[in-house]
Amino acid sequence: MTGISSLGVGSGIDIRGLVDQLVAAERAPQQNRIDRQAERFQTQLSALGQVRSALSSFQTQVRDLAQQNSFLSTRATSSNEGAIAVTARDGADAGNFDIQVNRLAQAQSIATGAFASRDAVLGSGSLTFRFGAVEQDESGAVTGFSQNADKATRTIQIDPANNTLQGIRDAVNGADIGVRANIVNDGSGERLVFSSTESGEDNGFLIDVDSADAALNRLAFNESSTETIITRSASNAELTIDGLAVTRSSNTITDLIDGVTLDLRQTTETAARIQVETDNSGAREAIEGFVAAFNELQGKLRELTRFNPETETAGPLNGNAAVRNITSQLRNALTAPLAALEGREVRAMADIGILTTREGGLELNADRLESALERDPDAVAALFGRTGIVDGGGFSFDSSRTATENGRYGVNVSELASRGRFSGAGIGGGPISIAEGDNTFRILVDGTRSEVLTLRPGDYDSPNAVARELQALINGSSVLRDGNRSVSVSFDIETNSFTVTSQRYGSESSIAFNSVAAGLSASLGIDGGVATAGTDVQGTIGGVAAEGFGQFLTGQSGPTNGLKLKVDGGQTGDLGSITYSRGIMSDLDRILQDFIGANGSISNQTNSLNSQLSRLDSDQERLDRRMSQVESRYVAQFSAMDQMVAQMNETSQFLSQQLATLNFNNNNNRR
Known part of the structure; x- marks a missing residue:
């Protein structure tokens, strides 16, 4: 101032x-x-x-605990890991299995005759690879062949840009057709070695050569070839499980024991013991972590709301109504039983050993938890996360939405989902001849139209051989593969007609032919054939009409809103019921969000x-x-x-x- x-x-x-x-x-x-x-x-x-x-x-x-798959797991062990390695996904079938490996699966390999150099020019033309089971005599000569309907015939064009051994090797490898090519010098000259990328008898292959050049024709491997030899035959894995003989095309087997993957590494003289059992250690650790986290939270809340009568000092949030409300709501959610689990032994936290202490915290009774996991693991999972427990058959729980309410709901199916199909006209039985130049067509699968496809010309000994070739050709379409479209082709001996069926279910599933060559149309009965669209599943969940899409049935209103089921059984009518639970963790998450949200x-x-x-x-x-x-x-x-x-x-x-x-x-x- x-x-x-x-x-x-x-x-x-x-x-x-x-x-x-x-x-x-x-x-x-x-x-x-x-x-x-x-x-x-x-x-x-x-x-x-x-x-x-x-x-x-x-x-x-x-939220971590709500993902019940993270702690309900399965463990698999092998007594002979060197011969059979084993892994299991959550929910795999538990049990003990004795498995003996008698033979490993192999992929076919063939070697051409010797050439003077890698740069030797072989001429122009095409190499056509047909996939399937190759039959041989004792000398190794091809005596028969059965087409693999799931693998398309593939053709590699050979021209002056790639008509050397090196060029052909690179063309085959670059085409990604399921065959790898290498050049090997065995002392007598340079040989092309072709190997299937997949093992199994049905994944062998033949090579047909279309060329006026003798050198290129030396690469052929079929019933009439004489120079290319088989160096390793395609074979299936052969094993026994609990004395039952089985075969598989691959040494990696996923469909023998539900949920279990076997990796066959070598043959065995005696059986290896495979043990598959529920692994509760993850559940214990997750639940122990939850109890510890809750007690840590309670400790922090007590620290901030405490009152010390001796010193007459209070925490900064002593008497805070919101904090008291937090504690009260969390405690109520943790102690209340789930109505959706009415009638089951496990329906509340206390049933799995999570108990409240006098101080307001939690403690875990490990023995009670272990007992609950052994008795009813599905109910334990339902306590924590979104779960649908099926009582019945022909359907399974897929997913739910926030609006879906806890409860037990009956499931009734009035109409099963179907796949779109094309049924050809009758053509008569016996061999079928497909004429070259009159063998092209295009097909629409589920609304996606293929490029122009050409059915291999020649004489087929049966309609089933044509069906296998046709299925492989359609499924090999690059356009259809990119659109995730595929079909199955069959021949009905009673009606003497072909049927092409989409692999997709529902009203968006359909099959149609167009731009079909006249001769091919007559040979396959496409003229006069009938297309039938697929249908969606129809039914109710909890007595209320649900929306069908393909094989999936989804509730649209009321308590079942958003409850999605997959109906893949073969029966209609009352299929049983599903008990849906959001889980206590969902309630806790909502309570917590109400407090800490924006x-x-x-x-x-x-x-x-x-x-x-x-x-x-x-x-x-x-x-x-x-x-x-x-x-x-x-x-x-x-x-x-x-x-x-x-x-x-x-x-x-x-x-x-x-x-x-x-x-x-x-x-x-x-x-």
Whole structure:
């Protein structure tokens, strides 16, 4: 302030200090109130931040536990890992199995005759690879062939750009047709070696050559070839499981024991013991982690809301209604039984050994948990996550939505889903001849149209041979493969007709032919054939009509809204019931989100405290302005007083000087 540094000069009083003391004394009550409130609000904000963090950490644990597949797992072991390695997915069939490997699956390999060099020019033409089971005599000569209907015939064009051994090798490998080519020098010259990329008898192959050049024709491997030899025959794996003989095309077997993958590595003299059992260790660890996380949360809430009667001190959130509400709602959710599990031994946390303590925390009885997992693992899973427990057959639980409510719902199917198909006209039995140049067509599968396809010309010994070739050709279409479209082709000996059936179910499933060569149409009975569209499954869930799409039936309203079932059995009528449970974790997640979400009570309290802190900032500004005015008033008042005192001092000094002069003059006059 102007003049403050010279205050008190006139009076000799410490006016600056006096003004500061007076202002401080007047400021103190209101400043203390603001400081106390600001400190309390800041402390509460910090405490609420700790609560939010603790709740968020617990919510993460809750959401992890809701994924019940993460802890209900299956373990598989092999007594001879060197011969049979084994893995199991969750839910695999438990049991003990004795498996002996008598033969490993092999992929076919063939070697051409020797050539002078890798750069030898073989001529132009085409190599056609047909896939299936190759029959041989003792000398290795091809005596028969059965087409693999699931593998399309593939053709590689050979021209001056790729007509050397190296060029052909690269063309075959680049085409990705299921055959790998290599060049090997065995001492007699350079040979092309072709090997199937898949093992199994049905994955052998023949090579037909269409060329006017003798050198290129040396690569042929079929009933009439003489130079290319088979070096390794295609064979299936042969094994016994509990004494039952089985064969598979691959050494990796996924369909022998449900949910179990076997990796055959070598043959065995004796059986290996395969053990598949439920692995509860993951469940125990996950549930122990949940109990620990809840107790950590409760500890933090107790710390922030405590009251110590001895010291009469309270935590920053003591008496906070929202925090009390959090504790109450979480405890209620954890102790209430699930109505959806009515009638089962496991329907509440206490049934699996999760018990509340006197302090409000949780404790786990490991023996009770183990017993529950052994008795009813599905119900244990239903306690924690979204689960559908099926009582019946012909359908399975697929998924649900947030709107789906807990409950037990009957399932009734009035119409099964069907696949679109094309049924040809009768053609008669016996061999079928397909003429070259009159053998092309296009096909629409589920609305996707293929490129122009060419059925291999020649004489087929039976309609079934044509069916296998036709199925392989259609499924080998690059356009249809890209669209994930496929078909099956069969021949009915009773009606003497071909049927092409989509692999997809539902109203979007269909088969249609167009641009069919006249001769091919007549040979296959396409003229006069009938196309039938697929249909969606129809039925009810919980007595309410559900929407069908393919094999999936989905509830559209009421408690079953969003409940999605897959109906893949072969029966209609009442199929049983499904017990759906959102799980306690879903309820906990919702409760937690209500508190820590953007519009939750924690956010509301935080916003309220921030508003009050903003109000205190305004109070502080007003107090500072008022105190500045008070200070200015005191300074003005004391400045005026100081000036008056200074003037009085000056007058006093003047009078003193005058009196002194008078006294001096009087003394001189007396002399």
